[in-house]
Amino acid sequence: MVKIRQGMMKDCTDLLEVYQGTRWFYRIREGGYTTVEHVKDEHRGAAFERWGWLVAEEKGRVIGEIVFRIEKNPISGKIGIIRNLDVDVRNQKTTVGTQLTQAAEKVMKSKNVARVIATTPPASYNYWMKVKYFARGSIAKLKSPLGKIPTRKTTKIKTNQLKDLRKLPASLKFSHIAYPGAFAELAADIIDGRFVGKIFEFQQDDKLIGIGAITKKDSKSAVFVADITKRGIGSSDIVISRTALSASSWKVKSVETMIPKDQLEVYSTLSKWSSELSTDIPVTRLI
Numbered sequence: 001m002v003k004i005r006q007g008m009m010k011d012c013t014d015l016l017e018v019y020q021g022t023r024w025f026y027r028i029r030e031g032g033y034t035t036v037e038h039v040k041d042e043h044r045g046a047a048f049e050r051w052g053w054l055v056a057e058e059k060g061r062v063i064g065e066i067v068f069r070i071e072k073n074p075i076s077g078k079i080g081i082i083r084n085l086d087v088d089v090r091n092q093k094t095t096v097g098t099q100l101t102q103a104a105e106k107v108m109k110s111k112n113v114a115r116v117i118a119t120t121p122p123a124s125y126n127y128w129m130k131v132k133y134f135a136r137g138s139i140a141k142l143k144s145p146l147g148k149i150p151t152r153k154t155t156k157i158k159t160n161q162l163k164d165l166r167k168l169p170a171s172l173k174f175s176h177i178a179y180p181g182a183f184a185e186l187a188a189d190i191i192d193g194r195f196v197g198k199i200f201e202f203q204q205d206d207k208l209i210g211i212g213a214i215t216k217k218d219s220k221s222a223v224f225v226a227d228i229t230k231r232g233i234g235s236s237d238i239v240i241s242r243t244a245l246s247a248s249s250w251k252v253k254s255v256e257t258m259i260p261k262d263q264l265e266v267y268s269t270l271s272k273w274s275s276e277l278s279t280d281i282p283v284t285r286l287i
């Protein structure tokens with residue numbers, strides 16, 4: 001009998017074994033998973049919600065987990081984001097994945113989520129089809145030389161760099177034109193100290209119109225995510241430009257971002273980007 005229950009820090013010992021089987025081929029975390037501490041690290045921090053952690057237990061051993069959170073979207077309301085789903089390779093294809101997914105959906109539904117989103121590698125795409133998720137859109141990786149990003153000067157919009165961050169401010173728990181989850185993940189990496197970076201809020205007439213997060217990836221490039229509120233529609237070029245150009249202080253040569261491909265036009269109005277499609281597939285389901 002498989003029992004689905006909330007995850008606990010002590011489950012990380014079993015989860016290390018699970019991850020070693022499921023995550024050897026793609027790098028969620030730099031350097032892979034070699035110690036329980038690596039697994040624990042992933043279950044704390046600014047973007048982690050304790051209620052969004054379920055595990056599957058069989059005969060006293062944890063054999064799978066699902067991690068999820070909620071974001072607000074100004075158009076479609078609350079959306080659920082499945083951050084990861086892993087089932088021990090020795091227990092796969094025995095309905096554990098389905099049980100975890102359905103249990104997570106139940107929790108999200110009780111929190112008034114209407115749409116759930118997951119991002120899957122091609123190898124697991126068929127699983128998501130079986131649990132009634134459908135592919136929607138694709139993810140584009142954009143890159144531009146920093147020197148080619150035009151500045152957008154206006155005194156109407158104020159840039160406020162957030163300092164002394166301890167947890168993810170409510171203003172950062174949404175996605176609109178950014179890929180769901182992308183902003184919070186990057187901001188959490190900065191808040192939790194995994195990467196050096198900066199987080200910005202952009203305001204017009206004291207109202208939030210956009211947010212930006214940027215990290216120095218290496219000596220040559222920076223990675224950023226920008227997003228706008230409903231009020232910021234029409235100012236996205238300013239938010240993107242100011243976020244990207246804040247990398248100038250690091251003397252990097254280029255900036256990169258991952259976006260939903262259907263937002264490409266928003267980026268193209270600012271600058272010419274080189275674009276490449278990600279092999280990961282966004283899948284979604286109405287619950």
Ligand SMILES: CC(C)(COP(=O)(O)OP(=O)(O)OC[C@H]1O[C@@H](n2cnc3c(N)ncnc32)[C@H](O)[C@@H]1OP(=O)(O)O)[C@@H](O)C(=O)NCCC(=O)NCCS
Nearest residue numbers: 022084085086087092093094095096097098124126127130
């Ligand atoms: C994807 C994953 C979570 C599926 O878990 P699981 O416990 O094997 O899934 P289930 O047993 O509930 O499978 C449900 C259905 O999907 C099918 N299925 C599961 N994985 C599949 C795969 N990789 N390819 C094709 N079909 C698959 C099962 O055969 C079953 O079909 P059926 O109803 O016709 O019998 C598991 O393979 C895994 O941990 N993969 C590695 C990590 C990963 O890629 N996670 C998803 C990204 S978030």
